[in-house]
Amino acid sequence: MHPTIAAVTARIEARSEQLRADYLRRMAEARRKGPHRGALSCGNLAHGFAACGQADKGGLRSLTKANIGIVTAYNDMLSAHQPYHDYPERIKEAVRAVGSVAQVAGGVPAMCDGVTQGQPGMELSLISRDVIAMATAVSLSHNMFDGGLMLGICDKIVPGLLIGALSFGHLPFIFVPAGPMPSGISNKEKARVRELYAEGKASKEQLLEAESASYHSAGTCTFYGTANSNQLVVEIMGLHLPGASFVNPGTELRDELTRVAAQQITRITDLGTDYRPIGQLINAKSLVNGIVGLLATGGSTNHTMHLVAIARAAGYVIDWNDFAELSQVTPSLTRIYPNGEADINHFQRAGGMAYLIATLLDAGLLHEDVDTVIGHGLRRYTEQPQLHDGKLVWRPGPQQSLDTDVLRSAEQPFSHHGGLALVQGNLGRAVLKTSALPAGVGAVTAPAVVFSSQHELDAAFQAGQLDRDCVVVVRFQGPKAIGMPELHKLTPPLGVLQQRGFKVALVTDGRMSGASGKVPAAIHVTPEALDGGLLAKVQDGDLIRVDGDAGVLELLVDAAELASRAQVTCDLTASHYGMGRELFGGFRLQLSGAEQGACALFPGEPL
Structure with a gap:
C-alpha cells in the first residue's frame, strides 16, 4: 500500500x-x-405475504x-x-x-x-x-x-x-x-450553446434543441x-x-x-x-x-x-x-x-x-x-x-487503456494529484474542484462582488456589471439557510467572464456538484453565512484570495475592521415557503455543516 x-x-x-x-x-x-420472520406473529406474517402467490406464500411460511x-x-x-x-x-x-x-x-x-x-x-x-x-x-x-x-x-x-x-x-x-x-451531442457543444445563450447570442429554441440532443x-x-x-x-x-x-x-x-x-x-x-x-x-x-x-x-x-x-x-x-x-x-x-x-x-x-x-x-x-x-x-x-x-x-479487463485521451494508467496520469483541494483561512473551510481547471487559473486575488442568490448574479451579468476581475460571493445558500441548492446558473456567466480574459473565482456556501467547471470555485464554505460564518461580513470591494494550489481562502481585510462589522442578515422567507419547502423547516434547523455531511440524521452526535 x-x-x-x-x-x-x-x-x-x-x-x-x-x-x-x-x-x-x-x-x-x-x-x-433473526431469522426475522420467525419473530413475527401469525397475524404479522399473514399480512406480510397476503398478496403473494401460493408458491411464494409457502416459501415464506417455511422460514427457510x-x-x-x-x-x-x-x-x-x-x-x-x-x-x-x-x-x-x-x-x-x-x-x-x-x-x-x-x-x-x-x-x-x-x-x-x-x-x-x-x-x-x-x-x-x-x-x-x-x-x-x-x-x-x-x-x-x-x-x-x-x-x-x-x-x-x-x-x-x-x-x-x-x-x-x-x-x-x-x-x-x-x-x-x-x-x-x-451518447448524444458532445458535452463541449452543449456547454458552448449554454454560454452563447448566457450572452444573448443563442435563442431559447436553440438552447432547448442542444439540451434535448444531449439528454435524449x-x-x-x-x-x-x-x-x-x-x-x-x-x-x-x-x-x-x-x-x-x-x-x-x-x-x-x-x-x-x-x-x-x-x-x-x-x-x-x-x-x-x-x-x-x-x-x-x-x-x-x-x-x-x-x-x-x-x-x-x-x-x-x-x-x-x-x-x-x-x-x-x-x-x-x-x-x-x-x-x-x-x-x-x-x-x-x-x-x-x-x-x-x-x-x-x-x-x-x-x-x-x-x-x-x-x-x-x-x-x-x-x-x-x-x-x-x-x-x-x-x-x-x-x-x-x-x-x-x-x-x-x-x-x-484490458491490460492497457484503449483510449489514453480518456483514461490513463497510474504511472502516466494526466496529473499526479487528485481532482480536489481543501482551501481554508479566515473565511472558513471549503472544497475546490481542480480537475477541470485550465492551467494558470487556480489562484485568484480580486475584489469581491457579493450576492445572496444565483438569480441576483445572473441579473448583474446581464447588465454588464461583472466585466472585470472579481471574486463572486454567493452567500446564504448553505444547509441551514435554504437547504444548500446546487447553483449551476452560475456556471455559464462565470465561464463567459473567464473567456473574456477576466480573472474570476467563486466563493459560496452553496453547492456546484459534479458539474463544477473551469472557474475556480470554493464551494461548501463552512461555517455558512447564516451560522456565524465570516461570509456574512464580506462587503463589495473587499479583496479575497482563492488559491487552490496553496490551499488558501482568505478575506484580506484588517482584523480590527472585521471585528467592527456586524453580521449581515438576509430575509430568506421566500425560500422557506412554496413548492413544499414549508414542510422542511425542521430539517433545515437540524442540518449539520457541510464538512459534517450536511446531515439531519444524527443530531447531537459528533461527526
Missing part, C-alpha cells in the same frame, strides 16, 4: 474506534434476533427461503430511473428461479436535479437524501427480509439508499444500476456528475457486481447483470454459508477506496458531504483533511466532462472500471483486501462482464 493511503485509513480507524464498535454491536444484536426486499427509486421524471419500471417483476422471476422470494419493500422519492435546477424545488434536493434514507428504513422495517436490492442511481438517491441500508447493516444488499443513455433517452446523463460518480464509487466499494455501472439500458448484457445480481443476493444472506452483511462490507478500507476512486476520476464534489454521511452511518468519522491528504497522492486518470471532452460511454469503451481499478490496485492506491458482494478481494473487479452463448461471464 502507498504509505499515505495506509496512514489515512489507520487514522480513520483510530478516530472512529468507539463509534464503529457501537455500530457493530448494534448490528450483531439485530442479527441475533430467503425473502429479498426491493427498494426502488423508480419514476418517469429521472431518465436514469425510468428503466427500473419493470425491474421488480424481472427480479422476482430471477429470485424465484433459485428457490427464494422477492417483494417490493417500498419506494423512495427521487427528484431530478436537472429538472429543478435554478427552480425553488432545488432547495429540497440535498434534504431529499435524508428523506430517502428514512424512507428506505421504513421500507425495510417490516422485519420480513433477509437481504435487499437497491434500485437507484442519481444524485442524492444512492447516498440516501446506502445510509438507509446501513441502518440495517446486519443484512446484505446489492445495488442494481440501469446504465447510462447512449432513457438512462443516466452521460456527463461525469454526481449520478455517474455514485455508480463509480459504489462499484469500487464492492456493492455492485463487477463492471455493472456503465452498461447501457435495454441491452442483453444489462438484463443479465440484473438477473445475476438478483440471484447473488440470495446466496449471501444469513440463511446460507456465505453471509455478507453490508455493515461489514462498508469499513474504513472500502470508504478510503471510494474516496480514492472519486479523486482519481475528478468526481462530484457532492461526495465530500455524501461520503461523510455514509461513513457516519457505518460508524466512521471522516473529514475534508482526509480527502485533501488522499488527493495529494492520488493521480488524475480520466478526462470525462466537465474535466474533459469525453462522456461516460467513452470511459467505458476505454477500459472502464476494470482498467481503472486494476491500475489503482497495481499502484498500491486501493485496498485489495476488502469484502465485496461477490467475495473477498477487490481484484475480481478488474474483470469485465461479457455474454458467452447468452450466459454472463467475467473475463480479464
Whole structure:
C-alpha cells in the first residue's frame, strides 16, 4: 500500500474506534434476533405475504427461503430511473428461479436535479437524501427480509439508499444500476450553446434543441456528475457486481447483470454459508477506496458531504483533511466532462472500471483486501462482464487503456494529484474542484462582488456589471439557510467572464456538484453565512484570495475592521415557503455543516 493511503485509513480507524464498535454491536444484536420472520406473529406474517402467490406464500411460511426486499427509486421524471419500471417483476422471476422470494419493500422519492435546477424545488434536493434514507428504513422495517436490492442511481438517491441500508447493516444488499443513455451531442457543444445563450447570442429554441440532443433517452446523463460518480464509487466499494455501472439500458448484457445480481443476493444472506452483511462490507478500507476512486476520476464534489454521511452511518468519522491528504497522492486518470471532452460511454469503451481499478490496485492506491458482494478481494473487479452463448461471464479487463485521451494508467496520469483541494483561512473551510481547471487559473486575488442568490448574479451579468476581475460571493445558500441548492446558473456567466480574459473565482456556501467547471470555485464554505460564518461580513470591494494550489481562502481585510462589522442578515422567507419547502423547516434547523455531511440524521452526535 502507498504509505499515505495506509496512514489515512489507520487514522480513520483510530478516530472512529468507539463509534464503529457501537455500530457493530448494534448490528450483531439485530442479527441475533433473526431469522426475522420467525419473530413475527401469525397475524404479522399473514399480512406480510397476503398478496403473494401460493408458491411464494409457502416459501415464506417455511422460514427457510430467503425473502429479498426491493427498494426502488423508480419514476418517469429521472431518465436514469425510468428503466427500473419493470425491474421488480424481472427480479422476482430471477429470485424465484433459485428457490427464494422477492417483494417490493417500498419506494423512495427521487427528484431530478436537472429538472429543478435554478427552480425553488432545488432547495429540497440535498434534504431529499435524508428523506430517502428514512424512507428506505421504513421500507425495510417490516422485519420480513433477509437481504435487499437497491434500485437507484442519481444524485442524492444512492447516498440516501446506502445510509438507509446501513441502518440495517446486519443484512446484505446489492445495488442494481440501469446504465447510462447512449451518447448524444458532445458535452463541449452543449456547454458552448449554454454560454452563447448566457450572452444573448443563442435563442431559447436553440438552447432547448442542444439540451434535448444531449439528454435524449432513457438512462443516466452521460456527463461525469454526481449520478455517474455514485455508480463509480459504489462499484469500487464492492456493492455492485463487477463492471455493472456503465452498461447501457435495454441491452442483453444489462438484463443479465440484473438477473445475476438478483440471484447473488440470495446466496449471501444469513440463511446460507456465505453471509455478507453490508455493515461489514462498508469499513474504513472500502470508504478510503471510494474516496480514492472519486479523486482519481475528478468526481462530484457532492461526495465530500455524501461520503461523510455514509461513513457516519457505518460508524466512521471522516473529514475534508482526509480527502485533501488522499488527493495529494492520488493521480488524475480520466478526462470525462466537465474535466474533459469525453462522456461516460467513452470511459467505458476505454477500459472502464476494470482498467481503472486494476491500475489503482497495481499502484498500491486501493485496498485489495476488502469484502465485496461477490467475495473477498477487490481484484475480481478488474474483470469485465461479457455474454458467452447468452450466459454472463467475467473475463480479464484490458491490460492497457484503449483510449489514453480518456483514461490513463497510474504511472502516466494526466496529473499526479487528485481532482480536489481543501482551501481554508479566515473565511472558513471549503472544497475546490481542480480537475477541470485550465492551467494558470487556480489562484485568484480580486475584489469581491457579493450576492445572496444565483438569480441576483445572473441579473448583474446581464447588465454588464461583472466585466472585470472579481471574486463572486454567493452567500446564504448553505444547509441551514435554504437547504444548500446546487447553483449551476452560475456556471455559464462565470465561464463567459473567464473567456473574456477576466480573472474570476467563486466563493459560496452553496453547492456546484459534479458539474463544477473551469472557474475556480470554493464551494461548501463552512461555517455558512447564516451560522456565524465570516461570509456574512464580506462587503463589495473587499479583496479575497482563492488559491487552490496553496490551499488558501482568505478575506484580506484588517482584523480590527472585521471585528467592527456586524453580521449581515438576509430575509430568506421566500425560500422557506412554496413548492413544499414549508414542510422542511425542521430539517433545515437540524442540518449539520457541510464538512459534517450536511446531515439531519444524527443530531447531537459528533461527526
